Amino acid sequence: MLNDIHSPAPARSVLITGGLGFLGRAVAQCFRAGGYRVLGIGHSAEDVADGAASGYDRWISTSLTTESLTLLGERPDVVVHCASNGSVPYSLVHPLDAYERTVNSTAVLLEHLRRHAPSAVVLYPSSAAVYGAAPDRPLCETDTPNPVSPYGFHKQMVETLLAAHATCFGQPAVAVRFFSIYGPGLRRQLLWDASERLLSGPSPQTFFGTGDETRDWIHVDDAAALILHLAERAAAAPRGAAARLEIVNGATGDRVTVRDVLGRLARALGSPAEIRFNGSIRAGDPRFYLAAIDQMRATGWQPSIALDEGLATYAAWVRKARDTAP
Incomplete structure (x- = not known):
C-alpha cells in the first residue's frame, strides 16, 4: 500500500x-x-x-x-x-x-x-x-x-x-x-530484556555468561x-x-563489561535487584567486542553521548513504555 x-x-x-x-x-x-x-x-x-x-x-x-x-x-x-x-x-x-x-x-x-x-x-x-x-x-x-x-x-x-x-x-x-x-525505542536484546527483569522480577536476577564479556x-x-x-x-x-x-x-572505543553495564542500568532504573551470571555462553555470542575508532x-x-547519560534516557523511556503498554 x-x-x-x-x-x-x-x-x-x-x-x-x-x-x-x-x-x-x-x-x-x-x-x-x-x-x-x-x-x-x-x-x-x-x-x-x-x-x-x-x-x-x-x-x-x-x-x-x-x-x-x-x-x-x-x-x-x-x-x-x-x-x-x-x-x-x-x-x-x-x-x-x-x-x-x-x-x-x-x-x-x-x-x-x-x-x-x-x-x-x-x-x-x-x-x-x-x-x-x-x-x-x-x-x-x-x-x-x-x-x-x-x-x-x-x-x-x-x-x-x-x-x-x-x-x-x-x-x-x-x-x-x-x-x-x-537508546529509546530499543525493545530487544540485552538492555531491553534486562530492564524488564530488573523492574518486575524477583532478586537476584541471573543472566547468561560470566559478566566479564565486553561490549562497546x-x-x-x-x-x-x-x-x-x-x-x-x-x-x-x-x-x-x-x-x-x-x-x-x-x-x-570504550570497553565496558556486561556486569558493569547491567549494574549501571539497574541504578538508572532504580532497581535494587542483585545481578548474577550463570557462566554459560550462548551460541553466536562472542566474548569480547571493542572498536578501534581511529x-x-x-x-x-x-x-x-556518554554511557551513563544514555542509560538515563533509556531508563526513563523504558519506564514510560511500560506505563503506556496495553
Missing part, C-alpha cells in the same frame, strides 16, 4: 529501508533535521500517521521488492539500508529467512539503484558481528572477518555485495560496522548522526571511475 505525506521538497532526499525499525526511526529524524526530504519503505503494520510522526515525508508500507521500489518512483540522493534481520538468535533458528531479509533484500535494492539511481550514496548499518570471535583488543576495519553466526556471515555478504557494486558499477557505498547500539556501546542518536555525517562526506567526495566500499567502525575520528566525527 502506498501512502503519501505531502510537504515541501528540499533539494536532497534520502530513502530509508526498514524505516520504522529502531535505527531507522532515529535516522529519519536525524536526516529530516538535516534538511532532507525523507522517504521510507518497510514491512510494517504502522500506518501513514506513524510514518509522519517518525519524520517521513513519504512512507510506503510494504516489503522491499523490485515492484515496491519501482512504485516509489523517485531517485534519492542517499539510501540508508536498514532493512534486514536484526537478531543473532533468529539467524540460528531461521537461517534461510534471515538470509532473505538481509542478503537478498540488499541484492534487490542494489539492482534497482544500478538501473535507476547509480549515483545515490548507499549507507549500510553493518555490524561488529562480522569480526565474530576476536581477541580482547580494539578491532580494526582491516582485521580479517571471523563471523560465528549466520547473522554475522550475512552482514559480511552484504558488505561484499556493496563492494562489488562500488567496484563494478561505481555505486558509492559506506558500511558502518556498528557495535552495540542502544553507542547511543542510537549518535549512530544516526554518524550515518548522516558519512553520507554527506561521501556525497562531497570526487567521483571517479574506480569506486570502492568504505568501511568504518561505529562505536565509542578511522571514524579521521572522518572528523566522534560520539557525544
Whole structure:
C-alpha cells in the first residue's frame, strides 16, 4: 500500500529501508533535521500517521521488492539500508529467512539503484558481528572477518555485495560496522530484556555468561548522526571511475563489561535487584567486542553521548513504555 505525506521538497532526499525499525526511526529524524526530504519503505503494520510522526515525508508500507521500489518512483540522493534481520538468535533458528531479509533484500535494492539511481550514496548499518570471535583488543576495519553466526556471515555478504557494486558499477557505498547500539525505542536484546527483569522480577536476577564479556556501546542518536555525517562526506567526495566500499567502525572505543553495564542500568532504573551470571555462553555470542575508532575520528566525527547519560534516557523511556503498554 502506498501512502503519501505531502510537504515541501528540499533539494536532497534520502530513502530509508526498514524505516520504522529502531535505527531507522532515529535516522529519519536525524536526516529530516538535516534538511532532507525523507522517504521510507518497510514491512510494517504502522500506518501513514506513524510514518509522519517518525519524520517521513513519504512512507510506503510494504516489503522491499523490485515492484515496491519501482512504485516509489523517485531517485534519492542517499539510501540508508536498514532493512534486514536484526537478531543473532533468529539467524540460528531461521537461517534461510534471515538470509532473505538481509542478503537478498540488499541484492534487490542494489539492482534497482544500478538501473535507476547509480549515483545515490548507499549507507549500510553493518555490524561488529562480522569480526565474530576476536581477541580482547580494539578491532580494526582491516582485521580479517571471523563471523560465528549466520547473522554475522550475512552482514559480511552484504558488505561484499556493496563492494562489488562500488567496484563494478561505481555505486558509492559506506558500511558502518556498528557495535552495540542502544537508546529509546530499543525493545530487544540485552538492555531491553534486562530492564524488564530488573523492574518486575524477583532478586537476584541471573543472566547468561560470566559478566566479564565486553561490549562497546553507542547511543542510537549518535549512530544516526554518524550515518548522516558519512553520507554527506561521501556525497562531497570526487567521483571517479574506480569506486570502492568504505568501511568504518561505529562505536565509542570504550570497553565496558556486561556486569558493569547491567549494574549501571539497574541504578538508572532504580532497581535494587542483585545481578548474577550463570557462566554459560550462548551460541553466536562472542566474548569480547571493542572498536578501534581511529578511522571514524579521521572522518572528523566522534560520539557525544556518554554511557551513563544514555542509560538515563533509556531508563526513563523504558519506564514510560511500560506505563503506556496495553
